[in-house]
Amino acid sequence: MFKNPFYLASVPIILGFILYDFHWGTVLQPFSNQIFLLFTLFILAMLFFGFLFSKITINGKEVCENNQDVNSNYVTSIVIIFFLTLLEGAYFRGFPIMGTISYSTFGIPVIHPIILTFNSYVLVSIFYSFGTNLSKNNYLKYVVKIILLSIPYILEVNRGMLIMTLIAGITTFLISSNIKIKLKIWIRLFVAGVISIYLFGLSGNYRVNIFTKGSNRFLDTQYILSLGGAPTTNSSHLFEPFYWGYIYLTSSLANLNSTTSLLSIDDNTISFIKFITVQFLPDFISKRFYPVMLDMSATRVNSQFTTGTVFNSAYYLYGWAGIIVTFVYIIILPFCLHLILRDGPYRYYVIGFSFLSSMYLFLSFSSMLSFTGLSLPIIFAVVGSVMNRRKESKLF
Incomplete structure (x- = not known):
């Protein structure tokens, strides 16, 4: 399942669908x-294409690959990453976590x-090496590296990127280690997911309550509750951070329901070239052509x-x-990614599809197809796979 992006999407x-029926907030109006x-x-x-895709994905190739731990x-x-991160911190005279x-x-x-x-790419690559060298019982050095590479996201309060990268990393680890997912592991993954959602809420509270003192900085969820139109009180409740x-x-x-109901599309103003550029190219590229790409605030259920x-x-x-073109894409x-990566080293196949799986998992939130944070590491995997094959072909 973890290597199947269709199922994750x-x-x-x-x-x-299930949670929407609870209507925990006035912003959640019935679907059209x-x-x-x-x-x-x-x-x-x-579900259908996920079933078809499961029949063609590469399995078992990892046992044939000579896995080397490129620790150095x-x-x-x-x-390099820490030097550049500190350079940015010096440039801005602080990091977001400091409130500056x-x-x-x-x-x-x-x-x-x-x-x-x-x-992100290096972090997920470490997860891959961790999985392939799991039998050597050298866990500590991998855990330390994973923690170190998580620090830049924490300094920048970039919780979304950290979560998406860790999901790609865990996916890579589960595939490369060839661990059989038993009930006990599913329970652990479920518990880890619940904890992650709660931590996501706590960090959200921290970000909006940055100047609040005491435990309320983490537990006061009144801001997000009010935005969603959910009942609020003057006291903080332990489980409310889940509302994030x-x-x-x-x-x-x-x-999306509000957008399709309120927005009228004028065929004379839309551009197919802009649609392709903004919807499918990494956004750090499309922003160069369309600095102000979209203003979707007018049809949101809440501007926030x-x-x-x-x-x-x-x-x-x-x-x-x-919508139809995006659906087909x-x-x-x-x-297409399978065809590109299948003949290259297995490590690039696993890493590339782990990022794709993370991307598809978050399609329900935003236009992740153009999100640089996930699309660029996939390109890194493709380039690495192609370069490796060219290098091997020159040896023969």
Whole structure:
């Protein structure tokens, strides 16, 4: 399942459908017939093509590959990442975690996305080496490196990128270690997921309550509850931080529902070239062509809820035709990546698909197809696989 992006894409939508029915907040209005049909077809398509994809994915090749622990390269990469991260901190005279600068404005243009994606790629590569060398019982050195490479995301309060990268890393570890997923492991993964969602909520509270003192800095969830139109009180409750995860998922579906209901598409103003560029190219590239790509605030259920599934931007850019093209693209992308990576080293196949799986898991939140943080590491894996094959071909 973890190497099958189709199955992972369906999980949040199914979960969102279930949670949406609780209507924990006035922003969650009933779905229109079109949106209900879209989500139903999306779930069915992901399950069907996920089944087909499971029949062609590479299995067992890892036992044939000569896995070498390139420890020295990791050390060099970690040093480079920390040097560049500290350089950015010096440039901005502090980090977002210190409250001296907003997380949204932190980062040197062009350089920042390269640092973050390189960090992610190295971090997931360490997970791969950890999995392939699991039998050697040298856990500590891998755990230390994983913790070290998580620090830049913590300094920048970039919880979303950290979570997506760790999901890709855990996926890589489970595949490369060839661990059989038994019930006990599923329970542990479920518990880890619940804890992660809770920590996500605590960090969200911390970010908005940065100047609050005491435990309320982490436990006061009144801000996000009020945005969602959920009942609020003057006291903080231990379980309320879970609302961050709940409203992030459900408001994303609600925003798409609102967009398709309120926005009228003018065929004379839409551009197919802009649609392709913004929807599918890494956003650090598309921003060079369209600095102000989309303003979707007018149709949001609340201006502060910026997510809207991968289809929200598609509808803004090209109407229902944009949604259909995006739907088809989501279906063909894993098959194309499989064809590109299948003949190369298995490590690139696993790492590339782990990032793709993380990307597909979050399609229910935003237009992840163009998110640099996940799309660029996939490109790194493709380049690495192609270069490795060319190097091997020159030896014969």
